[in-house]
Amino acid sequence: MRQRDIPGLRQFLAGNPELSISPSRSNSTMVEGSFSFSAETRGYERIDDTYQLKIIIPDAFPGELPSVIETGGKIPRDGNYHVNPGNNTLCLGSPLRLFFLIREERTLVKFAEKCLVPYLYAISHRLRFGGDFPFGELAHGQEGIVFDYMNLFRLKSREQVLSTLEILSKRKRVANKRPCPCGCRKSLGSCDFRWKINKFRLVASRRWFRQDSLGGNT
Numbered sequence: 001m002r003q004r005d006i007p008g009l010r011q012f013l014a015g016n017p018e019l020s021i022s023p024s025r026s027n028s029t030m031v032e033g034s035f036s037f038s039a040e041t042r043g044y045e046r047i048d049d050t051y052q053l054k055i056i057i058p059d060a061f062p063g064e065l066p067s068v069i070e071t072g073g074k075i076p077r078d079g080n081y082h083v084n085p086g087n088n089t090l091c092l093g094s095p096l097r098l099f100f101l102i103r104e105e106r107t108l109v110k111f112a113e114k115c116l117v118p119y120l121y122a123i124s125h126r127l128r129f130g131g132d133f134p135f136g137e138l139a140h141g142q143e144g145i146v147f148d149y150m151n152l153f154r155l156k157s158r159e160q161v162l163s164t165l166e167i168l169s170k171r172k173r174v175a176n177k178r179p180c181p182c183g184c185r186k187s188l189g190s191c192d193f194r195w196k197i198n199k200f201r202l203v204a205s206r207r208w209f210r211q212d213s214l215g216g217n218t
């Protein structure tokens with residue numbers, strides 16, 4: 001079986017002995033089995049739980065994000081648990097937020113720790129205790145993605161988000177001459193918003209911002 005050089009895969013498998021590599025389509029590696037975690041968040045109960053998962057890791061990881069499917073039938077597919085209709089992948093959060101969460105260590109181990117476990121914790125919490133998600137509602141669908149980006153960029157409107165994504169798909173030199181998306185009526189190059197833009201340039205590539213930032217596939 002082919003095993004690609006995915007950052008953190010070996011450590012991830014070592015730390016999760018009930019997961020193993022399964023045959024998969026080209027351009028990706030599939031890890032399958034029981035994933036157990038123990039987590040808590042301030043003010044909420046510690047939860048130990050196990051899910052049957054299929055984790056599909058693109059060869060381009062960390063330039064592209066893994067997708068995760070729950071195969072044990074534990075998570076209801078009724079729209080309240082953030083399972084994408086159609087392909088049944090778990091909606092772990094907006095893609096830019098997921099990149100942002102692993103920006104300092106772009107490995108599968110970090111992806112599991114920062115993106116997957118918080119989602120599963122929230123799901124387990126809702127399954128056991130009902131009520132709201134401990135972290136508030138997760139982003140869902142394209143409107144959810146845009147809303148989450150408003151929070152990440154600290155902007156107020158959909159239009160500002162879309163123009164920020166467009167700016168992030170341009171080279172710095174070109175972008176700096178454009179009107180700033182923050183609404184200051186200056187060019188980006190003369191507004192402090194450019195520092196935020198520069199920070200997000202490190203989180204994902206120009207190509208990604210151009211093609212995939214709203215969840216579309218290439």
Ligand SMILES: [Zn+2]
Pocket residue numbers: 180181182183184185186188191192193
């Ligand atoms: Zn500005």
